[in-house]
Amino acid sequence: MYENDLDEKTNPIEKISNWLSKQIGKSGKIIPVVRLHGTIAPEEKPNRLNIASVAPLLKKAFKNKKAPAVAIVVNSPGGYPVQSRLISKMIRDLADEHEKKVLVFIEDVAASGGYFIAVAGDEIFADPSSIVGSIGVISASFGFEDAIEKIGVKRRIHTAGINKSTLDPFVAEKKEDVERLKGFQLDIHQVFINHVRAYRGDRLNGTDDELFTGEWWTGVRALDLGLIDELNDMHSVLKERYGKDVNLKKIESKKGIFQMPSFGLSANLDAQAIADGAINAVEEKSLWSRFGL
Secondary structure, eight states: OHHHHHHHHHOOHHHHHHHHHHHHHTOEEEEEEEEEESOOOSSOOTEEEOOOHHHHHHHHHTTTTOOOOEEEEEEEEOOOHHHHHHHHHHHHHHHHHHHHHEEEEEEEEEEEHHHHHHHSEEEEEOTOOEEEEEEOOOOOOOOOHHHHTTTTTOOOOSSTTTTTTOOOOTSSSHHHHHHHHHHHHHHHHHHHHHHHHHHHHGOOOSOHHHHSSSSSEEEHHHHEEEEEEEEEOOHHHHHHHOTTOOOOEEEOOOOGGSSSSOOOOOHHHHHHHHHHHHHHHHHHHHHHHTOOO
16 A cells, blocks of 8 residues: 555545645636637638627626636637627626626737727737737728620619619729718727727827727737737736636537537538538638738
């Protein structure tokens, strides 16, 4: 019999206590960690962030009564403005309801809608090389009117409502349509600006002409402009704030049976899945590539 075995047998209560401490992190504070990675869009696809997919994770994280704060890791190049706002608002609503501090940690990028979400944090941390900002609105499309003319195709479109076919890609662009789009963009841009001002407040150091042009910066420059609060990583910050024994509890979605790899599906279903995956990959790449990622 080893000496350790003898000690454990003669001290059963101490043995159980030590085991429980290791299992539930009794010696350190619990900090729930929610990782928000991907582009922001309403569709339920892999690597997509939206209120439907994120809400259950956030609710679970903030319901932890023992946690003094919630850590949110953001890695997103942006996407749909409404989904960005809904996620950001839910973070603040839950933080106020449960009286918990929100610490946001930016990984590679928090740009456009990604930064909109990050602003919900009481404090924002980033790596010196993180990409931060892009406080603006963008719309992109193609014009095919010359192409269809060359191949002998005529566009036929009938509407009820003179503006129903605004910015149709198969007809020449109209000045009034572009002006209408610009007005639409300015409204959304102002929502973004107001959101940043509301939560960053006096911490902002730049002028409107610097901050709200859609430009993006490294973490170093973002710190100078007051867009973030500190250059640091999650593990270092949480250990410093809550002790070296801090217990980071990852909050992740559970994979159901229908999310598991499947075998024996029909060829048509497999082909559709492959096609959808290819389109999804192209969309993802186009958003990330704007920032050289």
